[in-house]
Amino acid sequence: MKTWTPDASEHFESWLGSVRLSVASDPSLDADDITQDLRAHVHAELEAMPEPVTIGALDRVLDSLGNPSQWSETLKPPAEPSASWFQRHVTDVVAEWQKRLAGDWGLPVMLLAVTVLAIPTFDWIGTPLLLLVYFVARAQVNYAPQSLTGHKKWIVYFPLAIGAGVLAGLVLGFPLTLLNGNGNSFETMWMLGSWWVVVGVLAARDPKRVQSALKPFAGAFDASHARLLSLVGAAFLIASSVILLSR
């Protein structure tokens, strides 16, 4: 298979996204079927082109395919000559939004909406929702990065960042859930310090696991960061032990 420049690959995926949007309003059309055929068509057309495939060469092929928004028009009966005000201003606008949500924007918008709804109910319902959103968003970033172009990428990265923060907070603050408000501040400090020493030692042994769990925000995490966490934990532990024993 030919190699493509990153620009050309991204442009093609974005174009396929616009094809999906164009055909989404017609339930008799299968967007997956059509995009699969188009992939084969474009690769066959580019077979004779030099490598790597550039955005210019790709555009020439896409131009020959025509405007996707006109393809589904091909199959539609001629439009009614006069649409009512309601049809033009309400039904058509709703249909357009449904079309957008059914296309590649559907998942990013849903992830963002659930995140925004989950934040005010953070404690009971929100935390599991945010973690669920985090894992779905991570799957999207890991397994379908080509679908995240332009603004879509940032819509998915926002819930991902919130989810990663919640996950990191839950792991680092685990002793707080055990104490559940009991214990004085030095006892809390002692528990946190002991826990961070353990977490730091484990993370230093396998920093890649931390990078993977918090991808793409912990790419620079390494054993030195984990050791620093252990050191801070040890400092908390020693300081709180001295205070608790001197009482």
Next chain:
Amino acid sequence: MSWTTQLRKGALELAVLNALNGDRLYGYDIVRLLRRHDGLMIGDGTVYPILSRLKADGLVRATIEDSPDGPPRKYYELTRVGREALNEMNHAWQSLVSSVEELRQSAHKGNR
């Protein structure tokens, strides 16, 4: 939209079915076949929604095969229902063309 574009759109579905008559082709093969005939194609991409619709209507079936040169290819062939529908459509088309031609000829000769 021009009258010729409308006419092409109407004829394209019939052309796709005829291209598949007795053959098993993938989408790009069909496009190349239709390109050889002047006046049929509006844009190459128009063929793919038509194939998707024909498949949903049960007139064609598709099988996916790996390709050594690129992504997997979807090969289309007519179903029994598709062959029957194509016969009917070809008859209707022939009758339409004959009628229009007769009218044109008679107008040309002035015998009405």
